Amino acid sequence: MTMKISSRQVDGVSVLDCNGRITLGEGSITLRDTVRDLLSKGHKKILLNLAEVSYIDSSGIGELVSAFTTVRNQGGELKLLNLTKKVHDLLQITKLYTVFDVKDDEASAIKSFQR
Amino acid sequence: MTEQKVSFTMDSTLETVDNAEQTASRIAADAGFEENEVMQISMAVREAAINAVLHGNEYDPAKKVTLNFEKTARDLVITIQDQGHGMDPESIPNPLAPENLLKSSGRGIFLMRSFMDEVQIHPSHAGTEIKLVKHVHGSSEGKEAS
Numbered sequence: 001m002t003m004k005i006s007s008r009q010v011d012g013v014s015v016l017d018c019n020g021r022i023t024l025g026e027g028s029i030t031l032r033d034t035v036r037d038l039l040s041k042g043h044k045k046i047l048l049n050l051a052e053v054s055y056i057d058s059s060g061i062g063e064l065v066s067a068f069t070t071v072r073n074q075g076g077e078l079k080l081l082n083l084t085k086k087v088h089d090l091l092q093i094t095k096l097y098t099v100f101d102v103k104d105d106e107a108s109a110i111k112s113f114q115r
Numbered sequence: 116m117t118e119q120k121v122s123f124t125m126d127s128t129l130e131t132v133d134n135a136e137q138t139a140s141r142i143a144a145d146a147g148f149e150e151n152e153v154m155q156i157s158m159a160v161r162e163a164a165i166n167a168v169l170h171g172n173e174y175d176p177a178k179k180v181t182l183n184f185e186k187t188a189r190d191l192v193i194t195i196q197d198q199g200h201g202m203d204p205e206s207i208p209n210p211l212a213p214e215n216l217l218k219s220s221g222r223g224i225f226l227m228r229s230f231m232d233e234v235q236i237h238p239s240h241a242g243t244e245i246k247l248v249k250h251v252h253g254s255s256e257g258k259e260a261s
Contacts, residue, residue, distance in 0.1 A: 058162055058223045058226055063219070068217075069219075086154070090226075099217070
């Protein structure tokens with residue numbers, strides 16, 4: 001049930017490999033804290049790899065939106081990578097799929113960040 | 116299929132949200148719903164439980180959440196009752212409106228309505244009851260929300 005996030009740097013982009021559920025409580029808080037920590041260190045190019053995110057609820061969706069706007073408001077970019085079908089469908093029905101910049105290939109996603 | 120009815124009274128905690136979701140998943144699977152429908156039902160129940168624990172009872176340990184599952188020949192009917200002040204469903208803005216897309220909350224009721232065949236919200240001074248209905252044979256005909 002827990003949410004784990006591993007962070008790595010690739011060509012100036014912070015790639016967050018998320019694993020688990022982004023839901024009300026621990027999952028959402030872990031994501032929030034990780035993004036805030038990166039921003040506080042000046043890392044404003046963030047790629048959320050959601051390949052191993054098995055589940056997300058309305059709180060998790062809200063946390064993704066909050067992370068997106070927080071990073072953008074600080075002049076950065078946050079993009080999503082490798083959505084599972086469940087997460088893809090949820091973003092579709094909530095009309096957020098076109099709000100986020102969604103990628104399905106890490107290399108091209110890294111290159112797409114502004115230099 | 117046999118008809119059955121089960122009821123749970125739960126604390127206003129995050130554990131209740133997880134338990135409600137897991138219980139709904141198990142009961143929906145036992146009722147013969149397909150995997151995708153089981154996910155939809157359990158997610159709708161999770162959202163209703165979040166609403167009850169977080170917004171209704173506001174994590175008040177003195178207040179309980181009551182969860183009822185009733186399986187009939189036609190439907191799986193789930194009711195989630197809190198002991199809060201009663202929510203006004205009309206006050207919830209449309210989360211799909213352009214001006215609301217980037218809000219970090221307000222999607223729970225919308226998700227319930229997306230995943231269930233019927234969603235009824237009954238607020239009162241004694242709390243809010245949310246009734247979720249999924250037709251047994253997966254028909255989306257007559258889908259409605261009130």
